[in-house]
Amino acid sequence: MEHYTMNLTLKVWRQKNATSQGSFETYQVRNISSEMSFLEMFDVLNEELIHEGKEPIAFDHDCREGICGMCSMYINGRPHGPWEANTTCQLHMRAFKDGDTIVVEPWRANAFPVIKDLTVDRSAFDRIIQAGGYISVNTGSPVDANAIPVEKEKADMAFAAAACIGCGACVAACKNSSALLFVSAKVSHLALLPQGAPERRTRALNMVAQMDKEGFGSCTNTGACEAVCPKEISITNIARLNSEFTLAGLLSSNK
């Protein structure tokens, strides 16, 4: 792979805290290596800002290997930047060329308020899980693991849905700020397994109700969420949630 260096113009959203008005600031970064990750480029910029006596840019990040789901930048009009099936931390500067201007914004959704600069509050996702994204089993002595055979195809589909990292790119990409891909990934993961069957009806109803309460929009099947999902969670999961939800509504004896 050919290495090269580049000079870039960055337009970054700066916002002191949740209540203040934010605006874009423009920065020049020089001698950026094509080998760097996008966040390492931000590290370079932040080091320069600190040396100039300015405030570095706050952004969420942790594992930097694409699995914790903490990083969350909206880069040039796309959550997690231009690469497919990718997180911001795994985006590398090879994706850009000398002289490019890159616009970086936080996730935008009422349900994800900005805390500072590019950092947003995604605790709504935790509350949606609290509404039913689990199997009610206490630590103790469940049956032997192999006492519950699971069809391989279903186990694989459950795993594919469970691969969701909860980053919120689906919400950021959706024109309706809907969290249905996130919710449906969890509902599908658990509904596809026999262990999750006893609670499947209440789970679907309660998680969707909580999603609405948190201020996310409704799904209109545009498919933008699937296109930007770092873990390639399929919108078929949304259809599965829809059927779970509809059946739950019809079969539930609760008023």
Added chain:
Amino acid sequence: MLDSKIPAGPLEEKWTYYKGHCKLVNPANKRKLEIIVVGTGLAGASAAASLGELGYKVKAFCFQDSPRRAHSIAAQGGINAAKNYQNDGDSVFRLFYDTIKGGDYRAREGNVHRLAEVSVNIIDQCVAQGVPFAREYGGLLNNRSFGGTQVKRTFYAAGQTGQQLLIGAYQALERQEALGNVQVYSRHEMLEVVIIDGKARGIIARNLVTGKLERHFGHAVLLCSGGYGNVFYLSTNAMGSNVTAAWKAHKQGAYFGNPCFTQIHPTCIPVSGDHQSKLTLMSESLRNDGRIWVPKQKNDPRKPNDIPEEERDYYLERRYPAFGNLVPRDVASRAAKERCDAGYGVGTTKQAVYLDFRFNLINKYGRAEANKLGIHNPDEATLVRLGKEVVKEEYGNLFDMYEKITGENPYEVPMRIYPAVHYTMGGLWVDYELMTTVKGLYALGEANFSDHGANRLGASALMQGLADGYFVIPYTIGNYLADDIATKPIPTNHEAFEAAEKAVSDRINTLMSIKGKQSVESFHKRLGKIMWEKCGMARNAQGLQEAIQEIRALRKEFWSDVRIPGEIAEMNPELDKAGRVADFIELGELMCLDALNRNESCGGHFREESQTEEGEAKRDDSQYMYAAAWEFKGESNWELHKENLEFEVAKPTQRSYK
């Protein structure tokens, strides 16, 4: 005197005996008892959820924006359990024995046997929670094999086992939060332990959004804050992984166990330049199918695929014919370093070796597929094509990750890999009940030193974290809290809370008032360089003594010249980082001191003074068959306490993989 509180009796009956005789807390009293859990990885989330289920009032803290982000999530390969589903001769005893031997006889027999016993419960528990482990077509669970063992006992979910296990524990935790038994404080960092009358009674935490200090009371405090690999700056740990919680406990009286025991993982993506912020692991499972080699010629300028077979040095297969590419991690790492130091390294930095899949891709998978399809005498292109499909299914996500980071396609050209800091076997010293030397203060998971000795086997970290959280602490904490049922919650205006908060606040004010010239990051990088060069894969007395001096000088410079922008009362990631790096600097000194003290080679700790003629690690059981527990006495001042290790069942032998 250190009392490990190992129950009496035969090894395999100790845990059963303990469970049958420990004190219990009745359900009504549990509701009156509060427990603080710091960290929400596998150990923390499983402990908080299990204790919440039992009825205790739990407060769980994490510095990330959600408990689901803890770095356990990044574990790739799998989790061991002595299920013997494969009928290949596995048993609790074999898992116990492999772990003790893999740890180079520097772990406690009683703890390790308990770990092997509860490993089977972990798999049952996780399946009940809905963890989607890999399965066979018949619907039953599948296993893969890992280094250092002769059986297939590793349960896995593609290359994302840690993620799936953590999500399982996280869901259990969120369920308890919904039920009101657990309160989660995310974006909070613990900055002090509060000790009242010799017992841990709470913590001071900083809200990382507002910068405010908060006081939290607990009848007991559990530290599940992970390892300290980031002392090396570059490691496979997450950017936020830190030693701060454990270090504060250490300074309040908790002994630190075997701080120098660090695991350097042999297969990581090499450093590409000075900008590098972290390193990425390529799972150990890749060594099942990848062959490791360097060119026989120094500074060979040719591309790897242009170097003919006879001019390649498959050095692991050459040096260790019995185990070949599947030698344990410490051995593989040292062998890679030896080749690179001798001038045979590859890539632009010459600090890398090749991990080549082509041979097995063609000969193992390609031919098997061709056979299945009934293709006779297939040409090489067909074998490559068929082999690729299988390799993709086995390791697809890892290959994709490698390509994103390096821009090279590992299906076509060999991966370049180099060892990197991955895990720390050392940690807070704990007894059999996981209690530190401070009463009521516990350490679970990677944060403690207990089960892996001087080297951890692959797929055992997840096992230990969940064993501690799901199956050990719910019993052992009851044994302690049973005597505490009459203790009313202590109001947080108690003088001990006042004093602790003031100490934290003073330290933050001091940091902010330095207003020097150098960034926190630059200090961290310099610390990492000292640690990697002098307390890394190979250590010697002279280097360690130099390192101690250099670290002391670095600490002085840090406290007089660090620049932290921003304010205290706001979200300030630089301030968060400064506190962590300050603690890493102090820890670095203790690690070097411990490494200097232990003049033997064992597991991941390689003292150049103690090696065999062939350059293999040489243990010294007569002098060092103990766990080193360091007591903090003051700045740069520690006292060593030795916990002698006794091996009644697994008799120590010199490890050989030749």
Added chain:
Amino acid sequence: MSLTGIFLILFLIVHVGLNACIWANDGGEMFNKAAHFMGANVVPRILEIGLFAGFLLHIIQGFALEFQNRAKRKQGYAVAMGNKGSKWYSRSMGLLGTLILLFLIMHIAHFWVPSRITGLPEAAYNPNHHDLFSEMVKVFEGNLLVVILYVLGCISLAWHLLHGFQSAFRTLGLTNHKYIGMISALGTGFSIIVPLAFAMMPISFYAGWV
């Protein structure tokens, strides 16, 4: 949305089928008979109430959904995501629906109002039947603007259906990949053929083909 949408899709099938009678080449007799059947029989009249309700519900739901969803992101992006991940027509269902609504108002004024309220001339073959066919001739012949508006309405309908058809089935919970594939193909065909057939009607009158 999905249920009313599928109901309206069913209506489109009936509507396009009946209207295709204009091409019977019999001076509109078959068409007028069919229209009479729909107008005089009690069952279609009851269904008509349902149809209006369906339209009304679909429109109200649609606007409510659009405005609620828009309100979920008070601060928007400086760089729009655009077509990076979704089709423009999938994101423009509200706009397309509004265009169709405007068309619908015109369309009702042209045909439903005279047929039900203001009255139509008698058909030549039977004085008890309305001559809806000649009304179509009157509306379209020599009236280029109307024809263009009708064609635009049909184009809006085509894009609306292209997303709406398969989306309705997803919303109803269709997860089987085999059936999703079939529905997508069917939806695409339907979205092209039905609006095309409708568009050909005014064009046919204008061009004098019928």
